[in-house]
Amino acid sequence: MLNTALFMQQIREHPIVATISIAAGTILASEVIWKAVKFFHSQLSGKRPLRVHEVLSFNELGDICAAQHLRKSMPGSPELTKSPEPIVLQCRNMYCSLRNVGKIVEQIDRAVYSLDVAIYTFSSLILADAFKRALQRGVSVRIISDREMVFSSGSQINVLAxxxxxxxxxxxxxMMHNKYCVIDGVERVEEIRRxxxxxxxxxxxxxxxxxxxxWTRQGFGGNWENCILSEDKELARMFQADFTRMWKAFEKSENNLKQE
Structure with missing residues (x-):
């Protein structure tokens, strides 16, 4: 009450100064509010910088650093405790197979709600372990694959099933020849929420x-291949829609998996 009385007294004694002060405060407040509105609008409209948006290349240069990684990952190696980031992600070889697979694993490990995978063949133990960790976190995992390759030698799809x-x-x-994974697609997250x-x-x-x-040893370490990682919302929406369409179309095949 005392502060209010003093404030009103100042206004009566110095009306011009008070008017200027109030106007300046109003302008300043409106500028802060406008910047806040622009910030949240950019967040919602997807104009903020993408967290991940890159192309991974797999080729004949992918294994030139394999021996180095093997040495650094051995028990007792000082490199194991130097950084919380996995050693392979620090590799300077942009074509390093382990580094690039590690980047895929990094995204899988960030999944909060869902992993929808459409993959022709999947035998990578490293990626399978990442999916097992996701299951332990309560992430919903669904897989669409090719009928023949599900039961191929070394397939991790039956293991996950x-x-x-x-x-x-x-x-x-x-053939179901797709090779993609949608992590936390908006449509799927909303379905899980409901x-x-x-x-x-x-x-x-x-x-x-x-x-x-x-997702095989040959694919990651023997062929010339590419893999895109992207947080682009429109790409995620279209891939999720494609997966949802196939998931519904192939509904009758799910109960037959373990019988073959």
């Missing part, structure tokens, strides 16, 4: 992993 991951395949002689009757969701980021490479 035994852990409860639903797997669907086209019932046709034509199914679990949650009013609020934790922060998440939709990411697409897509390219020519199959």
């Amino acid at each position: 035994c852990l409860g991951v639903p797997v669907r395949m086209p019932i046709t002689s034509k 199914l679990k009757q949650r009013k609020w969701i934790r922060p998440y980021c939709s990411v697409v992993v897509s390219g020519s490479v199959n």
